[in-house]
Amino acid sequence: MAMTLYQSDLSPFAARVRIQIRAKGIEGVAIEKAPGGTGSAEFRALNPTGKIPALLVDGVAIAESLTICDYLEDRFPEPPLWPTDLLARAHARTIARATDLYVCGPMFQTTGHASRKTRDEAFVAARMQDLKTGLAHIDAWRAAAGASGRYAVGDRLSLADAALAPALFFVVNFAARVFGQDDLLSTAMTAYWQGIQEDAVVAPTLSAMDAALTAARGG
Ligand SMILES: N[C@@H](CCC(=O)N[C@@H](CS)C(=O)NCC(=O)O)C(=O)O
Structure with a gap:
């Protein structure tokens, strides 16, 4: 195939x-x-x-x-990237879906406001507040799933990480940097972001995003 x-x-x-x-x-x-x-x-x-x-x-x-x-x-069921424990799996799915709805959703509504010349400051401020709230929801679901280490849920990579880590790349390199928002990530999310960048599977993908962003910004 x-x-x-x-x-x-x-x-x-x-x-x-x-x-x-x-x-x-x-x-x-x-x-x-x-x-x-x-x-x-x-x-x-x-x-x-x-x-x-x-x-x-x-x-x-x-x-x-x-x-x-x-x-x-x-x-390709092996290795499974949704947790096998059903409650952990539910939390992982929620985190992946919430990443789309409550993180990427508000964040990417602001892409047309990157330039100060065309920026609607009130609109951006509202979306940044939504984004911060969405990230806090994910902190709560991680806590509910008992997550405390490198991964979004449990002790190994899941599709929750596959969704969340690339979104956090944009939170850090776009939303925080372009709009001067240095308070978007909680302490727990900052620790998660630092840890997940060191995962051997995630790291090369984030590096490719970084290279593409540098190229898009003109090198
Ligand atoms: N909900 C979609 C979102 C995909 C999406 O927004 N892709 C963007 C790139 S990051 C795109 O293709 N934008 C081009 C367009 O909208 O024409 C998914 O999860 O696949």
Whole structure:
């Protein structure tokens, strides 16, 4: 079965799939940019949203990163990247979903406000407050799951980390830096962010995001 992941190195949604592919040692997935570019008619013929990532499996595109992750979990069950304990699994799924809804959601609404010239300060302040609240919710779910170490839930990498770590890359390198928000991460989340960057599977993906961000900023 031929598989192609349409993606970019900077996308946090694509990064979670690359972390999963690396963690499972899945071989033979072609890594490519969206044909015609994101949003193009050519790419929308494959994925109606025009967004990356999309996973092409024998000519059929699977859309939405968490759905792609579930497909790869079902197809390549070992090692499992959702915790086996059912309550821990529920918390891990909540953290991955909350990362999309309450972290990436408010954060990426502010991308058009990066320039001071066009920035709506009140809008950005409200989204930053939402982002901070979303991160605090994740702290609470981690605590509820008994997480205290390097990983989002339990003592090994899960898809909660695959979602959260690339999002935190943007919190630190975009939201905090561009909008001067130095209070977004709690003490617990700061410790998590420091630890997860040292995970052998996560580290190369974050490095690729860093290189792509540097290139996007003009080197
Ligand atoms: N909910 C989607 C979000 C994907 C997303 O927003 N991708 C961005 C890149 S980070 C994109 O393709 N943007 C281009 C566009 O919207 O045209 C997922 O989880 O896959």
